Amino acid sequence: MTSKITAAITAVGGYVPEDRLTNSDLEKMVDTNDEWIRLRTGIEERRIQKGEGLATSDMIVPAVRQLCEKRGIDPSEIECMIVGTVTGDYPFPATANVVCDKLGAKNAWGFDLSAACSGFLYALTTGAALIESGRYKKVVVVGADKMSSIIDYQDRNTCIIFGDGAGAVLLEPSQSGCGVLDSVLKSDGSGRKYLRTDAGGSLLPTSHETVDAKQHYVHQEGAAVYKYAVKGMAEAVEELMERNHLKAEDIAWLVPHQANIRIIESTAQRAGISMDKVMLNIAKYGNTTAGTLPLCLWDWESKLKKGDHLVLAAFGGGFTWGATLIKWGH
Ligand code: COA
Numbered sequence: 001m002t003s004k005i006t007a008a009i010t011a012v013g014g015y016v017p018e019d020r021l022t023n024s025d026l027e028k029m030v031d032t033n034d035e036w037i038r039l040r041t042g043i044e045e046r047r048i049q050k051g052e053g054l055a056t057s058d059m060i061v062p063a064v065r066q067l068c069e070k071r072g073i074d075p076s077e078i079e080c081m082i083v084g085t086v087t088g089d090y091p092f093p094a095t096a097n098v099v100c101d102k103l104g105a106k107n108a109w110g111f112d113l114s115a116a117c118s119g120f121l122y123a124l125t126t127g128a129a130l131i132e133s134g135r136y137k138k139v140v141v142v143g144a145d146k147m148s149s150i151i152d153y154q155d156r157n158t159c160i161i162f163g164d165g166a167g168a169v170l171l172e173p174s175q176s177g178c179g180v181l182d183s184v185l186k187s188d189g190s191g192r193k194y195l196r197t198d199a200g201g202s203l204l205p206t207s208h209e210t211v212d213a214k215q216h217y218v219h220q221e222g223a224a225v226y227k228y229a230v231k232g233m234a235e236a237v238e239e240l241m242e243r244n245h246l247k248a249e250d251i252a253w254l255v256p257h258q259a260n261i262r263i264i265e266s267t268a269q270r271a272g273i274s275m276d277k278v279m280l281n282i283a284k285y286g287n288t289t290a291g292t293l294p295l296c297l298w299d300w301e302s303k304l305k306k307g308d309h310l311v312l313a314a315f316g317g318g319f320t321w322g323a324t325l326i327k328w329g330h
Contacts, residue, residue: 006179007131007139007171008329013067014298015059016047016165016285023160030156037160042261046163046286048148055089056146057098059166063298064103064140067170073138075103081110082127083142084119084290086317087149088112091200099142108140116195117257117316119143119290120167121185121324124312127171128180134173142168143290150197152217161259162218163286167294178306178329184240184322191228191319194221229263229315234270236323237313241271244325248272252308252328253300257315258282258292267313289316304328 022045023034037043049059060083068075081096088095096110115122120143127141144166153159171180196219199210210216233256241247254273256264261282268278279296288295293312297304304310308328315321 003175003177005132005134005173005175006177006181007128008174008179009169009297009326010172010330011067011071011170012167012294012297012301013063013065013070014165014167014295015063015066016295017049017059019048019050020045021048021163026160029153030159032156032160040262041161042282043160043286044283047165049146049164056085056087056144056166057089057095057102059146059164060095060099060142060144060168061102063144063166063168064099064142067140067168071170075105076107078105078108078138078140079136080127080130080139081105081108081142082123082139083110083112083144084115084123085112085144086114086116086119086289087146115316115320116318117259117287117289117292118314118318118320118322119316120293121183121312121314121322122320124169124180124324125183125185131171131173137173139171140168141171142166143292143294145289145291147218147287147289150216150218152214155217157222158218158220161287163288165285165288165291165295167291167298169294169297174329176329178327181325181327182240182244183324184236186232186236186322187318187320189318192317194224194228195219195317195319226260226263228319229259230266232315232319232321233257233263233267233313233323236321237267237271237311240311240323240325246309246325250309251311252277253304253310254278255293255296255310255312257313258285258296259287259315306330
């Protein structure tokens with residue numbers, strides 16, 4: 001009897017731009033200060049992609065190239081590319097297509113997936129299902145955003161939070177019981193009023209007026225989102241742990257979306273997981289939207305051991321949120 005096919009993560013790649021935007025840089029741009037930002041969010045600096053002609057795909061390409069090198073495969077072996085992003089290179093075509101072209105992944109099909117800060121979790125669950133079906137053997141799942149392209153650097157409510165970055169994982173079939181084991185994914189479109197970009201879609205196409213009114217930038221009602229995020233992330237983690245009969249001591253790492261250190265602490269506390277088992281890189285990258293979770297895996301990969309249980313959790317625009325259980329496989 002053959003055992004069930006699961007989607008194991010067999011390589012991780014990441015990329016963050018070199019340019020840093022520090023809290024003291026922001027003090028010169030808006031009415032804020034380093035102490036407020038650190039205490040209220042946990043962020044010290046973010047990476048910003050600068051330079052003409054550079055887009056989200058230009059962060060994804062080095063991340064995917066790195067994971068191919070680590071795994072010893074050629075990009076032409078990739079069968080499917082799923083890119084979680086809300087800052088694609090173009091409204092269309094999909095950034096996945098651009099990435100495959102730039103990489104020489106000529107045998108892959110792919111698509112973009114829009115779920116804001118939950119983009120990587122949604123994409124990971126989708127990619128895992130393709131592997132579990134038995135039809136695909138190499139699926140790349142990306143979370144990447146160039147948030148600096150949609151942030152108003154005169155709005156202190158948002159410009160202190162976001163940064164740019166890309167992370168990617170390779171999924172391959174495993175029959176050892178390792179890989180993506182379960183996901184609790186949720187969405188509630190009534191939350192769209194709290195976190196959104198108003199213009200540039202079919203509801204409000206781009207015009208001189210929309211540009212003048214700054215309607216292409218991220219608008220966030222921070223306090224409202226905070227309230228939903230604390231509840232949503234904690235409940236998704238609880239549901240996931242309960243239905244997989246896991247206690248806090250069974251979890252090696254909590255991998256939370258890096259939006260606000262206080263949201264992360266509260267999620268960990270509700271799950272009974274101590275902060276030394278929580279992956280944190282918010283201080284150096286800020287909130288890279290779909291990029292945060294794979295960038296955590298990228299930063300922590302060397303500390304992960306085969307058999308470790310990881311719980312990934314995210315909350316973001318949509319609203320979208322959820323949690324995913326992974327048993328580390330390499
Ligand atoms: N610097 C200094 N003061 C600031 C500030 C800044 N950058 N931004 C807001 N303030 C002020 C406000 O004007 C307000 O002043 P007031 O009390 O005099 O009116 C005060 O600080 C508190 O503002 P508030 O918006 O209530 O702060 P907060 O504690 O909620 O923190 C966020 C703001 C955005 C950091 C926080 O709400 C947050 O992280 N929200 C969730 C983000 C998230 O998870 N998003 C989902 C995924 S992207």
